Amino acid sequence: MIPEIGHILLIITFVSSFIQSIFWIITLGSRNTVNLIILQKFAVTNFILISSSFSILLYSFIISDFSLLIVTNNSHSLKPLIYKISGLWGNHEGSLMLWTLILTFFTYLISRNKSQISFKLLSSILGVQTIILFSFLAFILFTSNPFERLETPPIDGKGLNPLLQDPGLAFHPPILYLGYVGLSVSFSFAVAALITGEINQIWARQIRPWITIAWSALTLGIALGSWWAYYELGWGGWWFWDPVENASFMPWLIATALLHSVRLLETRLILVSWTVLLAILGFSFSLLGTFIVRSGLLTSVHAFATDPSRGIFILIILTIATGVPLILYAIRSSDLYTEKKIEFSVFSKETALLINNLFLSTATLTILIGTLYPLFLDAFNGEKISIGPAYYNATFAPIMAPVILIMAIAPFLNWGTKINNNFSKKILFIIFITVLGALVLSMIKGATLFSIVCGSLSIWLFSGVLINFISQTKLNNLKKGEFRSWLNQLINNNLGMHIAHLGVAVFLAGITGEQFFKTEINGRKNIGDIIKIGDRFLKFDDIKFESGPNYKSEMAIFTLSKNNNLIDTLKPEKRFYPVQQTQTTEAAILSEFFGDTYLVLGDGNKEIGWSVRLYYNPLVSWIWGGACLMALGGIISIFRNRKTKPNIIIRNTI
Amino acid sequence: MKPKYRRLVIITLIIIILGIATQLILMALKDNIIYFYSPNDLKLKYGETKNIKNKIRIGGLVLEDSVIIENNKTTFIITDRSHQIKVYFDGSLPDLFREGQGIIAEGTFIKNNLIASQVLAKHDENYMPPEVAEALKKNGVWQGDIKQ
Numbered sequence: 038m039i040p041e042i043g044h045i046l047l048i049i050t051f052v053s054s055f056i057q058s059i060f061w062i063i064t065l066g067s068r069n070t071v072n073l074i075i076l077q078k079f080a081v082t083n084f085i086l087i088s089s090s091f092s093i094l095l096y097s098f099i100i101s102d103f104s105l106l107i108v109t110n111n112s113h114s115l116k117p118l119i120y121k122i123s124g125l126w127g128n129h130e131g132s133l134m135l136w137t138l139i140l141t142f143f144t145y146l147i148s149r150n151k152s153q154i155s156f157k158l159l160s161s162i163l164g165v166q167t168i169i170l171f172s173f174l175a176f177i178l179f180t181s182n183p184f185e186r187l188e189t190p191p192i193d194g195k196g197l198n199p200l201l202q203d204p205g206l207a208f209h210p211p212i213l214y215l216g217y218v219g220l221s222v223s224f225s226f227a228v229a230a231l232i233t234g235e236i237n238q239i240w241a242r243q244i245r246p247w248i249t250i251a252w253s254a255l256t257l258g259i260a261l262g263s264w265w266a267y268y269e270l271g272w273g274g275w276w277f278w279d280p281v282e283n284a285s286f287m288p289w290l291i292a293t294a295l296l297h298s299v300r301l302l303e304t305r306l307i308l309v310s311w312t313v314l315l316a317i318l319g320f321s322f323s324l325l326g327t328f329i330v331r332s333g334l335l336t337s338v339h340a341f342a343t344d345p346s347r348g349i350f351i352l353i354i355l356t357i358a359t360g361v362p363l364i365l366y367a368i369r370s371s372d373l374y375t376e377k378k379i380e381f382s383v384f385s386k387e388t389a390l391l392i393n394n395l396f397l398s399t400a401t402l403t404i405l406i407g408t409l410y411p412l413f414l415d416a417f418n419g420e421k422i423s424i425g426p427a428y429y430n431a432t433f434a435p436i437m438a439p440v441i442l443i444m445a446i447a448p449f450l451n452w453g454t455k456i457n458n459n460f461s462k463k464i465l466f467i468i469f470i471t472v473l474g475a476l477v478l479s480m481i482k483g484a485t486l487f488s489i490v491c492g493s494l495s496i497w498l499f500s501g502v503l504i505n506f507i508s509q510t511k512l513n514n515l516k517k518g519e520f521r522s523w524l525n526q527l528i529n530n531n532l533g534m535h536i537a538h539l540g541v542a543v544f545l546a547g548i549t550g551e552q553f554f555k556t557e558i559n560g561r562k563n564i565g566d567i568i569k570i571g572d573r574f575l576k577f578d579d580i581k582f583e584s585g586p587n588y589k590s591e592m593a594i595f596t597l598s599k600n601n602n603l604i605d606t607l608k609p610e611k612r613f614y615p616v617q618q619t620q621t622t623e624a625a626i627l628s629e630f631f632g633d634t635y636l637v638l639g640d641g642n643k644e645i646g647w648s649v650r651l652y653y654n655p656l657v658s659w660i661w662g663g664a665c666l667m668a669l670g671g672i673i674s675i676f677r678n679r680k681t682k683p684n685i686i687i688r689n690t691i
Numbered sequence: 692m693k694p695k696y697r698r699l700v701i702i703t704l705i706i707i708i709l710g711i712a713t714q715l716i717l718m719a720l721k722d723n724i725i726y727f728y729s730p731n732d733l734k735l736k737y738g739e740t741k742n743i744k745n746k747i748r749i750g751g752l753v754l755e756d757s758v759i760i761e762n763n764k765t766t767f768i769i770t771d772r773s774h775q776i777k778v779y780f781d782g783s784l785p786d787l788f789r790e791g792q793g794i795i796a797e798g799t800f801i802k803n804n805l806i807a808s809q810v811l812a813k814h815d816e817n818y819m820p821p822e823v824a825e826a827l828k829k830n831g832v833w834q835g836d837i838k839q
Contacts, residue, residue: 199786381697391701395705395708396708399708399709399712402712403712403715406716406720407716407719410720420726421728422724422725422726423724423725423727423748424720424724424725425723425725425746427719427722427723428719428720428723428724431715431722431723432712432715432716432719435715436712559763560762560763561762561763619786619787620786622786637783639760639763640760648762650763650783
């Protein structure tokens with residue numbers, strides 16, 4: 038009975054979101070503010086209805102109600118509670134429920150907006166959000182109903198795929214979805230701006246936190262996924278340029294471009310229609326990503342069982358959600374504003390941000406082509422191909438290198454025509470440090486040209502961010518007083534941006550270490566054997582057979598030591614899950630500041646020994662550390678006080 | 692920069708960057724495409740050729756009782772139930788690598804064997820790579836749609 042209530046709640050929301058959309062379209066021209074209040078009430082109701090429905094589904098997972106198809110397929114009574122819960126979004130139907138839950142939550146948050154944003158704009162934003170909700174509910178109800186019942190419930194579930202019984206699954210999809218849905222908000226802002234013709238600095242100021250939230254969530258979500266793929270074997274390592282990975286990376290690149298172009302719009306009121314276009318495309322790319330993942334059209338390491346009919350449904354949503362706004366854009370964008378005739382020099386923030394946007398969108402294009410080209414070729418002459426890392430190394434990397442070069446300099450350039458007095462002094466300092474760093478790098482054993490270039494870019498950015506932070510925040514000028522006001526001063530002096538850029542430098546350092554300096558040792562070892570890694574010794578101590586909650590394990594015990602001092606114990610495992618008849622290999626990873634020791638246990642027995650594979654990945658954790666810094670920088674910048682900025686308000690209401 | 696020149700400079704810049712990007716993409720597409728074959732397709736396309744210069748991917752089922760693992764080096768046979776190809780692989784096998792499982796191996800084709808640099812299986816035990824499914828259908832050994 039309870040699941041039926043959840044289903045009915047979904048149907049009610051579906052029908053009412055349809056009525057709400059119609060209501061919004063009818064009242065579009067109206068000047069009555071009551072309409073906005075009604076739309077705001079709708080947003081609250083939708084959120085309550087969807088969260089109730091979601092809770093019911095969650096409850097069915099927690100109590101293991103095997104009369105539901107989705108629970109039977111993805112859960113098992115013996116599973117730990119956290120994986121019973123994450124089982125909900127580990128599959129297609131449940132992940133869509135999570136999607137709509139976040140969507141209604143964000144819509145509710147926008148509806149509470151009490152600032153200067155005009156009621157016409159706000160009602161249109163809510164209206165567009167409702168239409169998105171309606172399309173996704175239609176998708177759920179017609180192709181992927183999570184509340185589908187089984188006529189004869191089995192005694193126990195099939196269990197979640199053991200590979201997915203991992204903290205990675207518990208956090209990676211929800212955070213990524215926050216990002217995707219966050220981009221739907223900036224999409225709605227853009228479409229609403231096109232409909233109402235209202236776009237100005239207030240619009241930019243309101244949309245920016247949403248882009249930042251979406252961007253930070255995407256950063257964190259992608260980093261988590263990458264970390265998961267790194268410690269899970271056979272998924273191609275931390276980044277594989279797999280279509281599913283690209284599907285999340287393209288919206289991230291667009292969001293990054295958008296984050297920078299909206300800054301230009303906010304302070305200088307230029308790039309208006311370009312920003313609107315990016316906001317539309319950001320969401321289109323999120324939908325394209327969902328389409329790629331769910332349609333099964335492209336071969337991916339991360340592919341799950343897919344269903345083509347669902348793919349077609351998403352394709353329809355994608356076409357409408359991109360097509361209609363783009364038509365609207367073609368008609369309306371030239372009416373949006375009268376471009377301000379501002380002057381700026383070649384060495385100005387404006388130029389730097391323009392170049393940033395140009396390169397980021399070109400980089401997105403190269404990934405888009407690499408991702409979709411196999412599809413076109415297949416449709417064209419039936420040839421099956423795949424495009425791997427080599428393509429992206431040859432296209433994406435050279436296009437991004439200039440972005441890094443400019444990223445170090447851009448923050449200390451001025452707006453407009455005034456050239457920073459200390460400009461050349463700072464540049465010389467950065468060049469000096471970079472040359473010094475490159476020399477050090479070239480002395481490392483095994484250094485190649487590419488490793489030196491990649492490492493130098495990281496050092497270039499490091500020194501750029503450092504000198505920037507010091508000169509911009511003028512630490513000794515900060516009023517020492519209360520911690521809070523001191524922190525606020527820092528935040529208003531672009532602390533978030535500095536941290537995010539520092540994150541990119543850390544990330545690049547991680548890539549340099551992982552890509553160019555990793556070592557691998559492998560062979561057959563028996564108990565008592567010792568492997569030498571640099572100045573450390575890894576000793577094979579023992580092998581144990583143990584039972585976990587729903588698996589049996591074969592675990593090797595290795596001790597890592599230096600100068601007879603124990604550093605850590607590594608326990609690589611092989612697990613056997615009887616319910617699914619599946620074996621998984623759990624690598625043992627000792628993650629340290631300067632590198633990871635990554636140990637994998639293979640087949641073997643006491644007579645012949647076990648095959649062992651050992652990797653040392655220098656600086657690899659900096660990859661995710663850098664991504665976390667980027668996300669942190671984003672979150673900090675949300676708290677920035679927006680009133681301290683130059684205020685040139687130009688309103689263009691049609 | 693004066694506003695009247697700005698547009699000109701920006702447009703020139705866009706054209707230059709897009710031009711370079713296109714050049715890079717075309718070059719990369721020429722050299723870095725990896726073709727996918729089933730053992731049967733490979734036979735049809737290359738006949739009795741012993742070596743293939745570029746990297747390729749071969750997809751099919753892991754033949755039962757063909758897997759030999761020694762010193763972390765794996766040898767196995769990929770089959771589409773019509774032709775077979777022997778694969779040598781020195782690396783970590785994915786967890787879902789099993790006999791009878793649909794997999795994809797990527798590597799260079801030397802002397803009628805595939806020296807694989809990567810062996811890919813999927814996250815989901817019921818999942819069959821679409822290319823493998825299609826290749827099997829073509830050879831009439833498809834077992835029907837696998838339940839999800």
